[in-house]
Amino acid sequence: METLWFCLFWGILATFVVSGGTDIGVGILHFFVGRNDQQRRQIIRSIHEVWKPNEVWLVVIGGTMFLAFPALVAESLSGFYLAIMLVLWLLIGRGLGIDLRDRIVDPMWSQLWDVAFWLCSVLLAVCLGAALGNFVRGVPLDETGSVFFEGFWTNFELGSNTGILDWFTILVGITTVIALAHHGALWLNHFTDGPVQERSARLLHRLWLTLVVVLGVCVLLSTILQPQVRINLVAHPWGIILPLAAGAMMYWCRSLRQRGRTLQAYLASGLSLYAILASTAFGLYPYVLPARIPEHGLTAFKAAAPYDSLKLGLCWWIPGALLVACYFAYVYSKMPSKFPLDVEE
Amino acid sequence: MDPAALLNRLQFAFTIIYHYIFPQITMGLTLLIFLLKTMVLLTGDETANRAVRFWMKILGITFLMGVGTGIPMEFQFGTNWSRFSALAGGVIGQTLAMEGMFAFFMESAFLYLLLYGEKRLGQLGHWMVSLLVFAGAWLSGYFIVCTNAWMQHPVAYRILPDHRIALTSLSGLLNNPWAIIQYAHVAIGTVITGSFLMACLASFYLLRDKHDEVARKCLALSVVVGFIASCLAAMPTGDLTAKQVYKYQPAAFAAMEGHFHTQDGAGLVVIGQPNMQTMTLDNPIIIPDALSFLTHQRWNAEVIGLTAFPPDQRPDFVPPLYYAYHIMVGLGTIFIAIMGLCILFLVLGKLHKHRGLLWALLLAVPLPFIANTAGWTTAELGRQPWIIYQIMRTSEGYSQNVSTGNIWFSLLGFMGLYLCLSFLYFFLMVQIVRAGPEPAPQPSAKPVEMR
Numbered sequence: 001m002e003t004l005w006f007c008l009f010w011g012i013l014a015t016f017v018v019s020g021g022t023d024i025g026v027g028i029l030h031f032f033v034g035r036n037d038q039q040r041r042q043i044i045r046s047i048h049e050v051w052k053p054n055e056v057w058l059v060v061i062g063g064t065m066f067l068a069f070p071a072l073v074a075e076s077l078s079g080f081y082l083a084i085m086l087v088l089w090l091l092i093g094r095g096l097g098i099d100l101r102d103r104i105v106d107p108m109w110s111q112l113w114d115v116a117f118w119l120c121s122v123l124l125a126v127c128l129g130a131a132l133g134n135f136v137r138g139v140p141l142d143e144t145g146s147v148f149f150e151g152f153w154t155n156f157e158l159g160s161n162t163g164i165l166d167w168f169t170i171l172v173g174i175t176t177v178i179a180l181a182h183h184g185a186l187w188l189n190h191f192t193d194g195p196v197q198e199r200s201a202r203l204l205h206r207l208w209l210t211l212v213v214v215l216g217v218c219v220l221l222s223t224i225l226q227p228q229v230r231i232n233l234v235a236h237p238w239g240i241i242l243p244l245a246a247g248a249m250m251y252w253c254r255s256l257r258q259r260g261r262t263l264q265a266y267l268a269s270g271l272s273l274y275a276i277l278a279s280t281a282f283g284l285y286p287y288v289l290p291a292r293i294p295e296h297g298l299t300a301f302k303a304a305a306p307y308d309s310l311k312l313g314l315c316w317w318i319p320g321a322l323l324v325a326c327y328f329a330y331v332y333s334k335m336p337s338k339f340p341l342d343v344e345e
Numbered sequence: 346m347d348p349a350a351l352l353n354r355l356q357f358a359f360t361i362i363y364h365y366i367f368p369q370i371t372m373g374l375t376l377l378i379f380l381l382k383t384m385v386l387l388t389g390d391e392t393a394n395r396a397v398r399f400w401m402k403i404l405g406i407t408f409l410m411g412v413g414t415g416i417p418m419e420f421q422f423g424t425n426w427s428r429f430s431a432l433a434g435g436v437i438g439q440t441l442a443m444e445g446m447f448a449f450f451m452e453s454a455f456l457y458l459l460l461y462g463e464k465r466l467g468q469l470g471h472w473m474v475s476l477l478v479f480a481g482a483w484l485s486g487y488f489i490v491c492t493n494a495w496m497q498h499p500v501a502y503r504i505l506p507d508h509r510i511a512l513t514s515l516s517g518l519l520n521n522p523w524a525i526i527q528y529a530h531v532a533i534g535t536v537i538t539g540s541f542l543m544a545c546l547a548s549f550y551l552l553r554d555k556h557d558e559v560a561r562k563c564l565a566l567s568v569v570v571g572f573i574a575s576c577l578a579a580m581p582t583g584d585l586t587a588k589q590v591y592k593y594q595p596a597a598f599a600a601m602e603g604h605f606h607t608q609d610g611a612g613l614v615v616i617g618q619p620n621m622q623t624m625t626l627d628n629p630i631i632i633p634d635a636l637s638f639l640t641h642q643r644w645n646a647e648v649i650g651l652t653a654f655p656p657d658q659r660p661d662f663v664p665p666l667y668y669a670y671h672i673m674v675g676l677g678t679i680f681i682a683i684m685g686l687c688i689l690f691l692v693l694g695k696l697h698k699h700r701g702l703l704w705a706l707l708l709a710v711p712l713p714f715i716a717n718t719a720g721w722t723t724a725e726l727g728r729q730p731w732i733i734y735q736i737m738r739t740s741e742g743y744s745q746n747v748s749t750g751n752i753w754f755s756l757l758g759f760m761g762l763y764l765c766l767s768f769l770y771f772f773l774m775v776q777i778v779r780a781g782p783e784p785a786p787q788p789s790a791k792p793v794e795m796r
Contacts, residue, residue: 052412052453059449062419063442070434070509077423077430078744084424085755089762092413096769099409104776147746304436308503313439313516320446327454331662334458334465 001309002300005068006288008317010281012064016057017128017277018183018270018345019328023054024128025184027094028177031112033199037107038341040114044101046191046339051098053331055091060324067313071303072288077332079139079148080131083164087127094120098328122177131175133169136222136280137162141291141298158225162292165211168221175214179276183269186253189261194341208254215250215276219243222283227294229283239282245274349752353425353743356756358725362718364418367411369717372486372532373480374404374565380566382475386468391786392558397475398463399559399782400543405460406773410766412453417759429732429742436502437492437511440519444488452481486535487528494524496733498593510736526589527724530582533574534720537680538713540571544687545710546778548703559782561697564736565704568691572684578677584639590727591640591648594734597652598726600663601670602636603629611636611648614671619664624652643791660729669701669722676716683709 027045034040066073077084097117101110140148140162153163156170165173185207188200223229233239249272257265284290289298304310378400384393419441422430455477463471495502501517502510512518547564550556591598599605603614605624613636617629637646651659660666683705690696697703728734732742 049457052457053450055412055416056449056453059416059419059445062416062423062444063438063445065421065438066422066430067438067442070438071431073423073434073438074427074431078427078747079427081424081744081747082754084420085758088417088420089758091416092762092766095409095413099405100769100773103773125538149746149748155600221605221769283725306503306505306509307440309435309439309512312512312515313442316439316443317446320443324446324450327450331454331457334462 001307001314002304003286004314005064005304005310006281006285006300007070009061009064009279009288012057012061012321014274014277016054016061017180018273020054020057021180021183021273022187023051023098023184024094024121024125025180025182026187027097027117027184028125028181029188029203030118030121031183032203033185033196033198035195037110040110040192040194041102042192042194042196042341043188043337044098044117045343046188047209048098049330049335051095055095058091064317068310069288069300069303070305071298075141075148075298075303076139076289079150080134080164081126081149082152083131083150087124090120090124090127094124111139116138125177125180126170126173129173130164130169132176132280133172134164135284135290136172136226137166137168138226138290138292138294138297141289141293141296168225171214171221172218175211175218178207178211178214179273181212183266183273186257186262186266186269189257190266191337191339192341193338196341204257208250212250217281222280226283226290228285228287228290228297232283232285236282239279242275242279242282246272246279249275279341347740349745350740350743351750352749352752352756354739355420356425356752356759358676359756360414360421360759360763362376362419362721363759364411364414364790365718366714367407367414368482368486369535369538369714370407370542371411372482372535373537373542374400374407374483375475376536377539377543377566377570379409379475379479380570381562382472386472390562392562395782395785396559399777400563401460403542403774404776405456406777408452410770412773414763414766419666424755425744425747426742427731428746429737432508432737433496433510433733436499436510436518437495438496439512439515440488440492441529446490448481448485448488450481452478452485455481480511483532486532487524490528490531491519491521491524492522493724494527495525497728498523499733501738504736507614510733518669523589526582526585530578530586530720533578533582534713534717536574537571537578538717540567540574540684541680541706541710541713542570543567546705547776550781551697552700552703552707558785564697565691566606568684568687568696571680572688575677575680575684579681583674583677588640594727595649596654596659597650597666598640599649599654599785600660601667601723601727603667603671604636604650605652606650607647607653608650609637609647610634610645611650613639616671619667621663649763657730662726662729666723666726669719669726673719674717674724676712676719679709679712680716 026043028042030040032308093116097113097120101113101117134150137158139150142148151163153165154161156163156166158166158168182204185200185204188196189204191202249268253265253268253272256268286299286301287297288300288303291297305313349384378397381393381397381400384390422437422499455474458466459471459474459478462474466474495518498521500521500523501512501514504510504514524639543563544567547560547567550560551564587598590601603617603626604611605620605626612631614626615630615632617626617631620627634644636648638644640646640648651663687696687702687706690699690702730738730740732739
């Protein structure tokens with residue numbers, strides 16, 4: 001039961017990264033591919049319909065974590081207090097940027113929200129990546145495994161007294177920025193036309209190469225830093241399929257893109273993100289919150305809610321998730337297949 | 346009191362009070378928009394459709410603010426109240442996750458279509474979408490009230506040997522009798538806010554002789570709905586809520602009524618200032634025996650007073666609790682009076698020309714926000730000193746690993762950010778109100794202002 005919830009939790013986390021990550025990635029690229037007001041308006045239009053449902057995943061992640069692993073919520077949210085607060089503020093800024101930019105036609109107004117949208121998207125990607133980095137690297141839990149608190153940074157080293165940011169988590173943060181930018185560029189490549197599409201297509205090539213390199217470094221470092229990854233790989237050698245699948249998907253994504261199958265390329269990139277996060281989950285299992293000293297980590301079994309709660313939760317969670325899948329299918333199917341540069345509204 | 350506990354409470358209170366400005370508008374407006382859209386569908390009324398398009402713009406901005414300020418609420422359980430979350434997560438996590446899954450997705454997925462999809466969907470489709478957004482907003486409210494109701498009146502749970510709380514029945518949690526009554530009262534409160542907001546802008550336009558058709562339509566609808574809601578807020582939902590508090594949280598009831606000493610034939614305090622040194626009321630105006638009648642339907646029945654409870658079982662801020670409750674009840678009475686008068690003149694067909702009443706409606710718009718906030722303040726201060734009634738104390742619930750310096754950091758951050766949001770919201774509202782509803786289509790050659 002705990003393992004099932006562990007999978008469901010990582011599943012919706014990955015779903016948020018794939019769906020919400022798209023509009024974060026688009027935000028990162030905002031100034032790079034949108035060089036004038038008309039182009040930036042086109043960029044915003046392409047995600048305007050979907051960003052809110054995408055962001056709702058965050059609420060569901062919070063709720064699911066709460067119901068299945070209350071101890072994880074208690075430990076990690078209070079332990080990363082400052083970072084969580086920052087993320088919450090960034091989410092507000094970004095939402096305003098997307099929704100308000102084109103409500104008033106005025107150069108100063110749109111400039112303000114362009115910057116808000118771009119800056120909040122970049123910082124959000126760094127924060128989410130750094131958070132993932134923290135989970136991989138492990139947090140300073142003590143022997144009772146009860147309380148920890150991480151400031152933003154200490155000395156950027158991987159000591160026993162780390163902050164949220166050290167060189168490893170910053171690296172994961174940067175990797176996330178690149179990965180989401182790549183994912184977002186694929187979206188723009190498919191859903192836009194004109195200069196925005198051309199620039200995205202040109203950027204994609206470089207983004208892909210950079211991503212492969214930094215991602216490789218991250219995977220290597222994670223394997224070295226987190227002993228559980230090696231333990232799990234030895235115990236369950238089949239797990240190697242997951243990172244291999246991620247690699248294959250990334251390669252496939254490139255070849256699809258080169259053959260001009262833009263939508264499939266975007267979907268393949270989404271699958272590769274799923275596979276990357278699945279590999280991470282596989283590597284960390286059974287820890288939901290690994291510690292610097294491995295045996296102090298919080299496992300799914302220790303963090304889980306009482307059995308009854310887990311069982312009752314499952315009764316509605318699965319139908320709920322199916323319902324959400326229907327909403328998503330509906331919203332995405334109602335979306336135009338192209339957001340052209342020129343429209344009169 | 347423990348300064349850390351107080352600071353955590355302050356941050357939660359500040360962020361939730363600010364957040365709740367927006368959902369009460371959203372819940373109220375989605376109902377009114379749905380009613381307008383139903384009119385459009387049934388009668389093909391183009392004026393109502395113009396009103397729908399106007400109110401949708403306000404709904405869109407308000408919903409955005411609600412989402413932005415709402416996501417921090419869910420995460421603050423974990424950041425600031427981690428010890429509470431660790432014990433109760435298995436129960437309240439259920440309703441919080443359900444809110445996201447069943448209500449919030451529906452609301453956010455269809456809101457865009459409501460705002461921009463009228464042409465794409467056609468009238469029937471647009472009506473359906475307005476129904477779905479309305480249902481999503483109201484369902485969302487139920488799950489949140491359900492979460493709060495469990496903290497007010499825990500049901501369907503079992504405490505494990507390690508003090509964690511397990512849920513024993515999903516339907517028990519969702520059918521918590523407290524939640525049903527509380528939700529009815531809360532939802533009615535949001536309808537009052539929505540009605541007053543609609544009436545306010547309609548009055549504004551009528552006083553300026555602008556957008557006459559749309560404004561009159563909105564005025565009539567908001568006054569009818571507002572009058573019904575104002576009555577329902579007092580009877581039966583308000584009455585039932587008060588009886589429920591008396592039954593399950595007698596100490597809270599005594600404190601909010603300003604009823605210090607147990608007595609037969611207790612009077613109902615209308616005005617007075619609680620004096621916590623002498624445990625009496627200063628300058629009281631009291632209706633004799635009325636409190637006994639309201640609680641027991643007998644004029645001479647005994648009503649338990651606050652001093653009957655040991656000090657550590659009493660709410661810790663009695664005067665604010667007392668005032669919050671009395672402000673809510675007082676304003677509720679004023680709402681019935683204003684809306685009652687308005688409906689009288691509406692029936693006579695004179696409301697849209699009655700400048701006095703229009704001015705009253707225009708200026709009354711902050712009052713329902715105050716009343717709703719005061720109502721929630723009553724519920725939350727009344728539950729103290731418990732975070733889960735009779736199970737866990739608030740002082741045992743906050744995160745011990747977060748220092749007060751860090752809470753000040755986030756509290757000030759929220760205050761600064763929300764200050765900016767307020768300016769922004771106000772600015773956008775002014776823009777929308779200034780632009781007004783779209784003018785009537787051309788065949789009626791005269792401009793709308795002239796009629």
